[in-house]
Amino acid sequence: MQTEPWQSNKVVFAALGLPALLWLGVFFVLPLGFIFGLSFSDKSGIIGHDLTWTGGNYLRAFEPLYLGIFGKSLLVALAATAACLLVGYPVALAVAFAPPKIKMPLLLAITLPFWINILIRTYALIAVFRTRGFLNFTLEWFWNAGDSLLRAVGLGGLGDFAPLELLYTNTAVALGVAYVFLPFMILPLYASMERFDRSYLEASLDLGAGHWRTFFKVLLPLTMPGVISGVMIVFVPALGAFFIADMLGGADSQLIGNVIERQFLGANNWPFGAALSFLLMYLTFAAIVLRRLFAARAERADGGGYAPA
Amino acid sequence: MTRRALIEVRGISKHFGREKAVNDVSLDIYDKEFLVLLGPSGCGKTTLLRLIGGFENPTEGVIRMDGRDIAALPPNKRPVNMVFQSYAVFPHMNVRDNIAYGLRIDRVAAPELKRRVDEAVSLVQLDGLETRFSHQLSGGQRQRVALARALVKRPRLLLLDEPLSALDAKLRETMQNELVKLHNTVGITFVVVTHDQDEALSMAERVAVMESGGIRQLDTPRNLYEAPSSRFVADFVGRMNILPARPAPGGDGRYAVDGLGEIAAASGSGAAPASFAAIRPEKLRIAAPGAAPSDAGAHSAEAAVENVSYYGGQTVLSVCVAVGVNLTVATPNSSRNAVAPSVGERVTVWWRGEDVILLGE
Numbered sequence: 001m002q003t004e005p006w007q008s009n010k011v012v013f014a015a016l017g018l019p020a021l022l023w024l025g026v027f028f029v030l031p032l033g034f035i036f037g038l039s040f041s042d043k044s045g046i047i048g049h050d051l052t053w054t055g056g057n058y059l060r061a062f063e064p065l066y067l068g069i070f071g072k073s074l075l076v077a078l079a080a081t082a083a084c085l086l087v088g089y090p091v092a093l094a095v096a097f098a099p100p101k102i103k104m105p106l107l108l109a110i111t112l113p114f115w116i117n118i119l120i121r122t123y124a125l126i127a128v129f130r131t132r133g134f135l136n137f138t139l140e141w142f143w144n145a146g147d148s149l150l151r152a153v154g155l156g157g158l159g160d161f162a163p164l165e166l167l168y169t170n171t172a173v174a175l176g177v178a179y180v181f182l183p184f185m186i187l188p189l190y191a192s193m194e195r196f197d198r199s200y201l202e203a204s205l206d207l208g209a210g211h212w213r214t215f216f217k218v219l220l221p222l223t224m225p226g227v228i229s230g231v232m233i234v235f236v237p238a239l240g241a242f243f244i245a246d247m248l249g250g251a252d253s254q255l256i257g258n259v260i261e262r263q264f265l266g267a268n269n270w271p272f273g274a275a276l277s278f279l280l281m282y283l284t285f286a287a288i289v290l291r292r293l294f295a296a297r298a299e300r301a302d303g304g305g306y307a308p309a
Numbered sequence: 310m311t312r313r314a315l316i317e318v319r320g321i322s323k324h325f326g327r328e329k330a331v332n333d334v335s336l337d338i339y340d341k342e343f344l345v346l347l348g349p350s351g352c353g354k355t356t357l358l359r360l361i362g363g364f365e366n367p368t369e370g371v372i373r374m375d376g377r378d379i380a381a382l383p384p385n386k387r388p389v390n391m392v393f394q395s396y397a398v399f400p401h402m403n404v405r406d407n408i409a410y411g412l413r414i415d416r417v418a419a420p421e422l423k424r425r426v427d428e429a430v431s432l433v434q435l436d437g438l439e440t441r442f443s444h445q446l447s448g449g450q451r452q453r454v455a456l457a458r459a460l461v462k463r464p465r466l467l468l469l470d471e472p473l474s475a476l477d478a479k480l481r482e483t484m485q486n487e488l489v490k491l492h493n494t495v496g497i498t499f500v501v502v503t504h505d506q507d508e509a510l511s512m513a514e515r516v517a518v519m520e521s522g523g524i525r526q527l528d529t530p531r532n533l534y535e536a537p538s539s540r541f542v543a544d545f546v547g548r549m550n551i552l553p554a555r556p557a558p559g560g561d562g563r564y565a566v567d568g569l570g571e572i573a574a575a576s577g578s579g580a581a582p583a584s585f586a587a588i589r590p591e592k593l594r595i596a597a598p599g600a601a602p603s604d605a606g607a608h609s610a611e612a613a614v615e616n617v618s619y620y621g622g623q624t625v626l627s628v629c630v631a632v633g634v635n636l637t638v639a640t641p642n643s644s645r646n647a648v649a650p651s652v653g654e655r656v657t658v659w660w661r662g663e664d665v666i667l668l669g670e
Binding site: 197199200202203204205206207208209210213217218221222 | 362364383384385389390391393394395397399400401410411414415455458459462
């Protein structure tokens with residue numbers, strides 16, 4: 001790219017960059033520093049904190065109770081990410097390969113949920129998941145249809161329909177997280193497939209490969225950058241999600257996000273909440289670093305060649 | 310001599326919605342021949358190639374290979390391989406893995422796989438580049454990978470979609486020769502799609518000129534150039550002066566052409582009744598005004614030079630022989646001291662009667 005004159009003018013460059021820098025400084029770096037300090041503080045009185053550089057807040061996070069919650073959060077986030085990937089990949093593929101005329105409406109349909117408040121969407125899920133909800137109605141209909149069919153052919157019935165107790169379980173939380181973050185998985189996948197040269201698939205077929213082999217040997221490796229972006233974009237916020245667990249989860253569905261929220265709002269223990277927040281952040285960093293390491297290894301294996309960016 | 314047809318295409322059509330990309334095409338592709346499908350963009354040549362490769366299902370018609378209908382076979386079941394316009398060299402595999410891809414699918418045993426890959430690598434002269442990745446290769450090298458990857462499968466038929474269009478002019482010429490050499494070495498039928506007529510003429514044994522979904526002429530390069538059967542082919546292949554022709558009063562197969570005078574229908578020179586007379590620019594000669602042509606029986610016309618373009622190897626003149634009738638004349642610069650007439654000069658243009666082609670509508 002050619003360097004425009006304004007790019008080399010330091011004053012103009014600084015003037016253009018300053019608002020964003022100020023914004024980041026005031027609303028990101030400063031509060032983050034404040035929370036970092038808090039995580040090493042002791043409570044004093046009802047609202048006061050003293051910075052004592054104590055490690056107690058962090059040590060408390062390693063109590064089995066909180067470790068268990070960390071573990072569960074990780075599991076729920078992983079399950080939700082896996083569900084997003086399994087559902088999102090075929091959808092992204094279908095949109096990317098759809099005729100140009102219906103591509104835009106399809107993309108619109110995928111981004112449509114963004115226009116509706118996330119709380120309302122989550123509340124709607126309650127109507128779907130509850131015992132007398134839409135999911136169970138549907139299942140019951142199929143069950144009864146199967147039941148009468150089996151009776152009609154004289155194979156005996158299926159018995160009474162037992163509705164699934166989904167709402168207020170960890171499954172409901174994972175499904176809810178997957179539902180809320182699904183568009184974030186589809187869009188990066190779609191972007192990587194949109195750029196994908198169709199003739200790679202045709203070349204693979206031409207060389208004798210079937211559709212499965214073409215998928216695993218050509219399409220999947222070449223869309224891996226999109227898969228990794230999608231997984232990161234879903235996994236990281238899923239790890240910290242709290243309101244979905246509040247609304248869809250039961251007593252056993254407390255995620256680390258809920259604990260942090262409670263420390264700040266209910267329990268009024270800001271230092272412990274801060275320590276948990278930072279631990280969550282380190283966990284996220286670890287995921288990003290792991291990804292970088294894998295990318296670097298793939299690059300070395302290639303002799304400095306193709307790597308999922 | 311009748312040659313054995315490897316592929317018989319019979320009445321094949323491919324419609325995309327209301328657009329007829331290929332419209333009722335029939336054609337025989339001989340065993341071991343080098344056939345070029347030539348045409349302007351959108352003429353259906355790539356669609357025809359993709360129909361033969363199995364990447365499109367025909368709307369109508371059959372494609373037979375060795376007498377067996379293959380129209381329903383998917384590309385991975387046809388003994389046909391394709392070199393794609395973009396080459397489609399897999400970017401996540403090195404050269405060797407790209408070439409071995411098709412053999413691994415066929416479960417070729419390791420020692421034979423190695424032997425055949427090595428053979429293919431040296432056939433396309435990629436020795437030493439086996440561990441490179443696509444982005445570390447030049448366009449020409451990428452093309453060789455695509456060629457080796459297709460040839461290593463030992464197909465009966467190799468399809469090449471605009472194989473040289475992504476290369477620069479110098480490399481393109483080299484690769485034209487190499488493709489012909491490769492064709493002679495491997496003894497496989499080649500079908501090449503191109504829009505470049507020089508490429509088509511220099512490489513092919515036979516050329517099929519296509520326009521709006523149909524084949525207009527299927528012939529040897531020489532016949533295509535010297536005896537085009539239609540106005541479209543005459544105009545599309547090479548440069549051609551095309552002038553309207555009217556039957557001359559008195560009949561007996563003579564035509565009146567503005568600027569050229571009366572001409573007789575030479576034997577074997579196209580359709581009757583003709584609507585156009587055509588002559589190639591290099592078959593017109595320039596002489597001093599009033600000079601007698603050095604050939605007995607030649608025709609001549611007085612003309613004024615209107616434009617002179619110097620191309621190095623030749624100089625191309627535009628001369629006016631009658632009001633509104635211009636002829637393009639190509640004169641070879643066969644000597645360093647060759648002097649071209651200048652703009653405005655009067656000259657005599659002369660030609661042999663047999664070089665004028667009569668064309669139908």
